Amino acid sequence: MFDRFFEGLKVLGGVALACGVLWAGVSMPKPGWSSLRAMLPEWTVNFEAAIVLILIGAVAIFLGHRMSARRALGQKAAAPPDMFSNDPATRALWDRIGKEQLAAEKQAVGDVFGRAQRRIALRPCWPQRETKSWIGGLPMLPVDMDWPRIEGKPAVFIAQICLADMPDDLWQGAGPRDGWLVIWGDEEGGCGTALRHVSGALQERAQPDGVAPCWHWNMEPCGMQSALGTEGLVPLRWYLEPAEDASLGAVEDMMADNPAFWDDDAGDWIWASSWLGVRHDVMRDLDVKDAFGHGLDWRGLFGLLGIWRRVVTEEREQVRRELESRDARLERLRDAQGKELRLLEENPGAEAASFAQMKLKHQQAEARLSDQFSRLEQDLTRMDQALVLAGRIETEVRGFEDDVPFAAEIGHEVLDTLNDAFPAPSAHMRPAVQHFVENYARYCYVRHPSDLSDALFDRFAPLWERQCRDTLIFVGCNHDGTVGMQPDARLIDVPSHPLAGLSFGDDSRFYVDMRLRDLVSENWHEAEGLTTHGAV
Known part of the structure; x- marks a missing residue:
């Protein structure tokens, strides 16, 4: 009732204010208004009364707003008492609130309340062999389960962990110990996540259209797609096996602020990846022509064609933009000359x-x-002709790949023909080829080992073995038992993964936490994904 009264007071004040302004306008003497004023009754021409009406309206509006604000303030919930207060009554109130929250926590988590929990470490198997947990590749899902979406976009599959292999004291014993935990992330390699618990009859689920993984820096997705089609856009599956319990490198270790975990000489964590030096040695002397000599096949040639086409297309786009700036650059030159x-x-x-x-x-x-732009126009024409030639050559060779055994001479001839038409910049071509050759060899090792040549395996096996040793995936955290509020459960802690080709944040770690009470009730949608972004 009071709210309606105050609103009405503001409305009446507004009407009075408006009428007062009009009345004052009529009452004020103005040139040419004498005849109009003579037509009005004498009592209507009263400037002083109009000013009074304006003041009454303004006061009514002010009072209406003031009283409404006071009433709203009075209706707001009282501010919570200061939790740092020494007042006995306040301390008693907070003690009661804490006991109520703890009682609710005990009821929610049940028998696992107060237990200790520990973490386990997993690493990619070397040599690869099939196990029940894996990272990358495709998930095994029930036929009727939809592929999850994050912010309207298809999620990126990250890992599938066999819960039956997990120890009893993982997550304080909470959560299921049957089936698999399937983990997805968002396409930006950020904090978005989706979880599913699956069991029973499962089938490998194809990756839907629109999935865009955040690729690791060592990947060459353009070449892989050209070589393998849509299969080249699926991260590679690497099976996991238990690592020793003493393994370090989890987000938990980064947060521990333990000086023993930091190497001052290296300026990095003691568990920092050591495979970069091996990779440099492996890649140092690998160029385009060496790739064919190491056993690339028809699909490898198609991958190199795709890389050549991408590099030349990017170069063409840069030339096109420079040609579009011709008039503006000429105008700036002539302005400078005029000055x-x-x-x-x-x-x-x-x-x-x-x-x-x-x-x-x-x-x-x-x-x-003018000469510079003339050369650019010639380059643009050559690039257009070379791209047309590349398309024609690829169409031709795809027509007889099933009937003609691949030979290194064929690859050399194709690339020599294209480079004669327009040489792709080696500064861009060489590193892309190096990435692709390693990616393709890794694909063959994981998916079709019989297609991998001995030369490629001998070259890259030491690198993959080192990456398997240095890549640690953690499940759970190390926590002592507590009679207070229970710590979160860490469902997974995975680094940016060079073997699967996935990256998170700034080449950092991705981890998923969940309140223990939500894990007990299997509210998987309550899980929260986070990344370290290179540091904690």
């Missing part, structure tokens, strides 16, 4: 020869700019 001439004209001691020299310099600058 130089005006400065020379303002110099009374300037000689005619100076003007002639400057004009000659300007003509030469314009001629050089």
